[in-house]
Amino acid sequence: MTTDHPPATPHPISILLLDSYDSYTFNLHALLRSLFPHTDIHVLHNDSISPSELRKFLPTFDFVVVGPGPGHPGVKGDIGIIPEVWGFGGRQGEVPVPVLGVCLGMQSLCLHFGGAVMRLHTPKHGQISRLEYPPATTTTSLLFTPHTSPPNVVRYHSLHAILPHPPSSIPLTPLAYTSDPENGRVLMAVAHHSLPFYAVQYHPESISSEGGASLISNFWDLARGWNTDTGRDAGVKSVVIEAKTEVKPRPLLLSSSPPPAPRRVTVRKLQTHICPLSLIPILGIDTAAPYTALLESLATPGRWSILAVPSSRMEHITYRIPPPSSPHVISIAHPGTAEAVARPAVPDTVQEVQVDDGVEGVHKYLAHLMQARKPDLTQGYEEVPFCGGLVGYMTYEMGVAGLGIDLLRSEKAEAPAGGGGADDAPDVNMLFVERSVVVDTLTNTVYIQSLCEDDAGWVDDVAAKIIQAQSQPPPSSPTVPKLGRRVEVKTPNKAKYEADVRTAQEFLAAGESYELCLTAQTSLRTSTPAWSLYQRLRQTNPAPYAAYLKLGEVTVLSSSPERAVSWTRPRDGQRSVVELRPIKGTVRKSSSVETIEDAQIVLRNPKDLAENLMIVDLIRHDLTLVSAPSTVHVPHLMRVEEYSHLFQLVSVVRGELDGDSGYVGWDALRGMVPAGSMTGAPKKRSVEILRELEGEGKGRKGERGVYSGVMGYWSVCGAGDWSVVIRTAVNYGNRRVRPEDEDEGDVWWIGAGGAVTALSTPEGEEEEMRVKLGSVLRGIVGDGCM
Ligand SMILES: C=C(O[C@@H]1C=C(C(=O)O)C=C[C@H]1O)C(=O)O
Numbered sequence: 001m002t003t004d005h006p007p008a009t010p011h012p013i014s015i016l017l018l019d020s021y022d023s024y025t026f027n028l029h030a031l032l033r034s035l036f037p038h039t040d041i042h043v044l045h046n047d048s049i050s051p052s053e054l055r056k057f058l059p060t061f062d063f064v065v066v067g068p069g070p071g072h073p074g075v076k077g078d079i080g081i082i083p084e085v086w087g088f089g090g091r092q093g094e095v096p097v098p099v100l101g102v103c104l105g106m107q108s109l110c111l112h113f114g115g116a117v118m119r120l121h122t123p124k125h126g127q128i129s130r131l132e133y134p135p136a137t138t139t140t141s142l143l144f145t146p147h148t149s150p151p152n153v154v155r156y157h158s159l160h161a162i163l164p165h166p167p168s169s170i171p172l173t174p175l176a177y178t179s180d181p182e183n184g185r186v187l188m189a190v191a192h193h194s195l196p197f198y199a200v201q202y203h204p205e206s207i208s209s210e211g212g213a214s215l216i217s218n219f220w221d222l223a224r225g226w227n228t229d230t231g232r233d234a235g236v237k238s239v240v241i242e243a244k245t246e247v248k249p250r251p252l253l254l255s256s257s258p259p260p261a262p263r264r265v266t267v268r269k270l271q272t273h274i275c276p277l278s279l280i281p282i283l284g285i286d287t288a289a290p291y292t293a294l295l296e297s298l299a300t301p302g303r304w305s306i307l308a309v310p311s312s313r314m315e316h317i318t319y320r321i322p323p324p325s326s327p328h329v330i331s332i333a334h335p336g337t338a339e340a341v342a343r344p345a346v347p348d349t350v351q352e353v354q355v356d357d358g359v360e361g362v363h364k365y366l367a368h369l370m371q372a373r374k375p376d377l378t379q380g381y382e383e384v385p386f387c388g389g390l391v392g393y394m395t396y397e398m399g400v401a402g403l404g405i406d407l408l409r410s411e412k413a414e415a416p417a418g419g420g421g422a423d424d425a426p427d428v429n430m431l432f433v434e435r436s437v438v439v440d441t442l443t444n445t446v447y448i449q450s451l452c453e454d455d456a457g458w459v460d461d462v463a464a465k466i467i468q469a470q471s472q473p474p475p476s477s478p479t480v481p482k483l484g485r486r487v488e489v490k491t492p493n494k495a496k497y498e499a500d501v502r503t504a505q506e507f508l509a510a511g512e513s514y515e516l517c518l519t520a521q522t523s524l525r526t527s528t529p530a531w532s533l534y535q536r537l538r539q540t541n542p543a544p545y546a547a548y549l550k551l552g553e554v555t556v557l558s559s560s561p562e563r564a565v566s567w568t569r570p571r572d573g574q575r576s577v578v579e580l581r582p583i584k585g586t587v588r589k590s591s592s593v594e595t596i597e598d599a600q601i602v603l604r605n606p607k608d609l610a611e612n613l614m615i616v617d618l619i620r621h622d623l624t625l626v627s628a629p630s631t632v633h634v635p636h637l638m639r640v641e642e643y644s645h646l647f648q649l650v651s652v653v654r655g656e657l658d659g660d661s662g663y664v665g666w667d668a669l670r671g672m673v674p675a676g677s678m679t680g681a682p683k684k685r686s687v688e689i690l691r692e693l694e695g696e697g698k699g700r701k702g703e704r705g706v707y708s709g710v711m712g713y714w715s716v717c718g719a720g721d722w723s724v725v726i727r728t729a730v731n732y733g734n735r736r737v738r739p740e741d742e743d744e745g746d747v748w749w750i751g752a753g754g755a756v757t758a759l760s761t762p763e764g765e766e767e768e769m770r771v772k773l774g775s776v777l778r779g780i781v782g783d784g785c786m
C-alpha cells in the first residue's frame, strides 16, 4: 500500500463499509481513514441489518465500499444484503449510491449484472500480480491513473468473474486484467456503464499492494462527480444505524477511574547474573506443588524472565466455557495458608463469580480486576515490564468462542475430539501473582518485587538469599535430567493428516478460505516428572518464550518462538505500543541449510512469502481495531530468524493503542485470539472449517485446548506479553488416563501443524508438521521416538 496525495474533501463525508466476515476489512478501513481523516466510516456485517433498513440508510452515505469475504457471491449466507446495494436506485425517488467493490464485492457486482463467477484453475492467495489495462480507454478507466505503469497488486481469491461475449451484452466494462501461467488472463477490475459502480478483484489494502490510495482517491473523484450530477444531497449526516452485531469491539473497561488507594510496589534491584532456574532451589520453590509459574527468555528476541513466587495471598483464577445455556462462572481460589500453597491435599478457599455475557464477561471481569489493582506507578522501576499481576494461559477455544462460534460442549463430560484439551480443564487459567523475581537477561539485573502490604521483609530476605547464593561456587556444568524408562509416543497418522491437507485444499479451491492452519496432536506418556521434562526441553530447544506453568491440575512446558501480542506500559503522554510477531514459513536446520543466508534462499519462495503476507494482512486488521488511527505499521516484513532447530520467516506488526477510545492492552489480546497464525484467513470461516476437519466423528468438534492458545502475563503496572502456545507439551492432570494405567506415567499432549495453502503438497505439510513436533519431542525424549 502506498500513500498518495489525499483527495480534496470539501465537507465531512460519510462512508459505509460492508463487511462479509473477512479478516482484511479493517485494512480497508485504515486505507479509507488515511485518505478521509475526519470522516464517519460505518462498518456493518452484511447480515446485521435488514434490506429495508439498508434502503433507508443508503441515501445518507457519500459512498459505499463492499469488502472481501469467504464463500461465493451467489450464496445468501456468504453475501447477505449486498445484492440490495446493486439494486438500489430501481424504485421511485431512489438515486443509486456510488459503490466500490473489493474481491467478493466485485464478484457480487458481476454476478448481479449478468456475469458468471467460476473457480480459478489455481487459487491465488497472498500472491502479487501486475495489472494490465485493456487498450480501449473510456471515462470509467479513470479508476486507474492513466499514463502510469500498472501497479503490482495482491490477490486473495479462488473464484473469478467472467463477462459474457460480446461484452456489450451486459452493462459492465472491463477495466483491468492480469495474467498468470496457471489461470491465463483473469479479470481484475470492472465499472458499470451508467451507474456509479466500480470494483476490483484484488486487495488494494494489502501491505504489499501498490496504488491502493490512488485507487480510492480516483474512485472518490468519480463518486463525487456522480453525487454532484445527480444532485444527491450527500451533506445530510444524521445516520443512526443500529446493527445487531457490531464489527468493532467495545472497550472492555466501562470507566477509567483510578483505584481508591493504590497499592505500593516494594522492590529491590540487584546487579548480578543469575539463571532464573537457579532461583527455584534458592527460594525453596516446590515445582510439584499446585502453583509454579516460570516464564523464561532463553533466546532472542526474548529479554525478561519472570518467576512468580507462590504466596498464601496469591489467587488462582479459572473459568471453563460451559455448555450452551449454562451459567458462566469464574472461580477464584485463594490458598490462604502456606500449607495450601505447598500441598495439593490442602483445599483452597474458593469464591465464585457469575458473569452475564459469556466470554466477553470474563474478559471484562479480568480488565476490571486489573484496573482495581493498579498500583502507585511512581513506585518501582519504569523499565520492568512485570511488577505483579496475571500470569497464565487462555485456550484456543476461548478465542473461538470470542468469534461467536458455538463450541458444542455437552453437559456429559467427554474428552473432545482432536486430543487437545480435557473434559473439564479450564479455558482461562491464571494466577494473580503478588510476589515475583524478574531477571533482565540483557543487563543482568534482578528485580525482587512484591505487591503485598508491608512486604519489605520478604523482599530483603530474597535479596539476601540471592546474594549469598552468588557467593557460592557455581554448580558444575548443568546436567540434563535423565528420562524414566517408559516412554510411549503416538504421533498423528500420516495418511489421515495428508487426507486432511487435501480436504483443506478443497475448501481453499471453493473460495471458503485463503489459508488454513491445520494441526494435529501427539500424545506422549512418561513417568519422568514434569520439572525434569522442562529442564530437558529448555536445554535442547531454548526459546524466547520458554515456560514452566503449573496451574492447579494443568501443567504446561513451552518452548514457543512466537509472540502473540505484547503491549508496553503506557508512559506520560505516550500511547502503549502493541506488537505482534507472526511466524509463517519454517525450514529445519540441516547440512544444506546452515546459515540465515541459506534459509533466506529456501524461505523466500512464493508459498512461504504468501503464507506470511496473508497473516501480516490479517494481523494489521486485528490491530487496527484497537489502535489509534494511522498508527499500524509493519517495521519488519518477512525477516528470517534463527532458532535452535529451525529457521522461521517472521514479521513484526506494531500499532499504538487507542487509549482515548478506552482500549487497554487486554482489548488487543481479546481482539486477536485465536492468533491468526494458528487459524488462517479469514479467521472465523477458517476456524469453523478447522474444527470440523480436526474433530473426529459426527457432531464432535476438534478442540485444541491450551495448544494454539496464548500464555504470558499482564502486569498491574500496565505492560503485557503473550506467546502463541506452540512447541509445547501440556498435561491435563491425567484425568483422561484409564485407572489401570495410572502407574504408567503422565500423558502429555503436543500439538503441531502448519499453514495449508493452494501451493501446499500433502507430503510437504506432513513433513512440516513433523519438523515442528520434532523440535519439542526430541527436546523432551531425544531422538528415536518420532
Ligand atoms: C502450527 C504451528 O506453528 C505455526 C505455523 C507456522 C508455519 O506454518 O510455518 C509457524 C509458526 C506458527 O505460527 C506449530 O508449531 O504447531
Ligand SMILES: NC(=O)CC[C@H](N)C(=O)O
Pocket: 067, 068, 069, 070, 071, 072, 102, 103, 104, 105, 156, 157, 158, 159, 160, 510, 511, 512
Ligand atoms: N478475498 C475475497 O473476497 C475472496 C472472494 C471469494 N471467496 C474467492 O475466494 O474468490
